[in-house]
Amino acid sequence: MSAALIQCEDLALGYETGIAIRHLTFTVHAGDYLCLVGENGSGKSTLVKGLLGLLPPLSGKIQFFGLSPREIGYLPQQNPVQKDFPASVQEVVLSGCLGRRGVLPFYTRGDKARAAENMELLGVAGLARASYRDLSGGQQQRVLLARALCATSKLLLLDEPVTGLDPLATAELYAIIKDLNRAQGITIIMVSHDVSCALHDATMVLHLSDKGMAFFGTAEEYHRSPISQPFLRCDCVGHHNSHVCDASCGGKSQ
Amino acid sequence: MMQLLSEIFSYGFLVRAMVVGCLVALCASLLGVSLVLKRYSMIGDGLSHVGFGALSLAMALNMAPLAVAIPVVVVAAFLLLRLRENGKLRGDSAIALISSAALAAGVMVTSLSSGLNADVYSYMFGSILSMGEGDVILSLVLAGVVLVLFILFYNKIFAITFDESFARATGTRSSLYSLLIALLTALTIVIGMRIMGTMLISGLIIFPALTAMCLCRSFKGVVLCAAAVSVFCFLGGMILSYAIATPAGASVVMVNVGAYFLFWLMGKLRARTRI
Known part of the structure; x- marks a missing residue:
């Protein structure tokens, strides 16, 4: 079996109001x-x-191997704000690079190349200048996947x-x-x-x-x-x- | 027209009001894009009512208006955000609660001290006569701060406006930036409400963003268009108000209404021609 990426041991998670999960032990391998x-x-x-x-x-604990929690490509549930949001596909995909920018304010040429690559991979490169709100639901999810891939090359959390x-x-x-x-x-x-x-x-x-x-x-x-x-x-x-x-x-x- | 303009610019107080107003309009439109998209449109309205309460209090106590209003409105902005984040009160009801409470408190304080006089009227609906040298400097500083912060954090503001959960997951401290936006909004409102009036300042925040969204399809496009529309409508409103002797705030808002319908119509026409 390949190397472990994430290991949870007897993990308990919860909020002020109570424990939501307890005794969780599992390993995710690459x-x-x-x-x-x-x-x-x-x-x-x-x-x-x-x-x-x-x-x-x-x-308990969550351990990451060769991966930081920030390097997880996350695809959140759709939120209602996005439905009529005026943003071009390129702007959305590029925002996936934000995590690796840290405190630096602007995107580099490398970030833009990475965004272009991921749009190509998911077949939305032709839509780069289109507005996110004009896309179909399936296209929107592909755009958000491309954004998630800008944040990671290892792990996607959907x-x-x-x-x-x-x-x-x-x-x-x-x-x-x-x-x-x-x-x-x-x-x-x-x-x-x-x-x-x-x-x-x-x-x-x-x-x-x-x-x-x-x-x-x-x-x-x-x-x-x-x-x-x-x-x-x-x-x-x-x-x-x-x-x-x-x-x-x-x-x-x- | 030229004669009208040279007439306007011969009055010192009008020039001051123009400068301060344009800067405030610019800041309000930039902040407005994020606020409108995050469904925070009413925060401007709520904060301006708080500002009215604070100004009335300052007048009753014989204190400098801005020295009281700025801290009070900033605190109210933080409070509104906290209430919304904790989920104890829904955002819109929290704003409605605070704004009517502050307005009522303001009216109570003034009627107990000096009675509802011309000063109160000018707080309600704005007055271009209220701008002094100090206000010009303050608004210059404010506009500079808002512009610099907005440009520096532009990408982060886009990310948290579009998708807060993703931004947080990739390590952006979204609550910090929300606080920053609330702080800048509070400052913009306190300075702008004296020209525009308590009842009308929120128009300066909401209209340019909505107008730009009728036509523009990218975030950058919306931001640039909103800024241009806002400044243009402010100048147009001021000239209109001078020409037909109407209050400045109301005139500016009406020009914004006109611009909104124009853009809305253009958006509809463009959508039709595309099909």
């Missing part, structure tokens, strides 16, 4: 495609904040990336994420509601429940374990990776 699933309120968002370093652990997308755009986005993982070697951590579809491409699964960590292991083990059954009611299990299946599942998750 090249993994980890799917993070669980019901609402099981602490998925809390874990995301913890991984990003926005929430200090209450106990928070419900297909929410609100139509079935075709959903299938397309999953294909892009899979390609980034398999061809570009980028480690993926994806939070998802859409368990059965997300699992086609994932290699590892972390299932959180309100009692804590319910499952951590490979995707095949997860399929066989009893805990996955209530979440895998979607008919398409077995039609691995077919676009028809992705589309039908995408439709059901809306």
Whole structure:
């Protein structure tokens, strides 16, 4: 197995109001495609904040190897402010380089080249001058992925990336994420509601429940374990990776 | 027209009001873009009402108006942000709460001390006569500070306006920049409200940004366009107010309304021709 990137040991995370997650132990290795699933309120968002370093652990520890929390390419959930935001695609993608600029106020030529490269990679280079608010939902997510790639070359953390997308755009986005993982070697951590579809491409699964960590292991083990059954009611299990299946599942998750 | 302009520039107080007003209009439009996009449009309104309360208090106590108003409004700006961040009160209700409370307090204080007189009227609706030498220097300093900070932090302001969670995740201290924007907004409002009036200063913050957004499609475009529209509308409003003898603040806002409809129409026409 390849080198560990992130290691959590007996981690507990929470707020002033109480502990949201406890006794969490798992390891993310370079090249993994980890799917993070669980019901609402099981602490998925809390874990995301913890991984990003926005929430200090209450106990236990998160260790990063060859990676700082700032170097995580984060794709947040869509926020309503962005829907009618007047910004060109290039401006949005370039803002992914902000983290590596530190206190320096302006972007360098290298940053701009990096932004151009990532727009090319995600097929939005032709839209560089277009306004973000005029794009379709799928295009917007690809732009935000390009921005996330400007912040990282190692690890992407995607928070419900297909929410609100139509079935075709959903299938397309999953294909892009899979390609980034398999061809570009980028480690993926994806939070998802859409368990059965997300699992086609994932290699590892972390299932959180309100009692804590319910499952951590490979995707095949997860399929066989009893805990996955209530979440895998979607008919398409077995039609691995077919676009028809992705589309039908995408439709059901809306 | 030329005669009108040379007439205007022969009055010292009018020139002072023009200079201060243009600088305030410039600052307000730059800050306004971020505030409008972050759904903070009403913060200008709320803070100006707080400013009115503070000015009334200063008048009742016979103190220098700005020495009281600036700290009070700055504190109110921080308080509004804190309330919103803690999530104890929704942003818009917090602003409504504070602004009506401050306005009521201001009216109470003045009616108990001097009664509602011409001074109070000029605070409400603005007066170009209120600009002294000190105000010109203060607004020059303020405009310089806002411009320099805005240019230096332009990329960070864009990032936290567009997507605060991403900016925070990549290590930008977004609450610091929100505080900075609130502080600069507070200063801009206190200085601008004496020309524009308590009731109308928020127009200077909201209108140029919304006007620019009708046509411009990039953030940089919106910022530059808003700044240009704001200064142009301020000058236009001042000339109008001199020509037909109407209050400066109201005239400036009406010119802004006109510009908004013009841009809105142009945006609609452009959208139609594109299809």
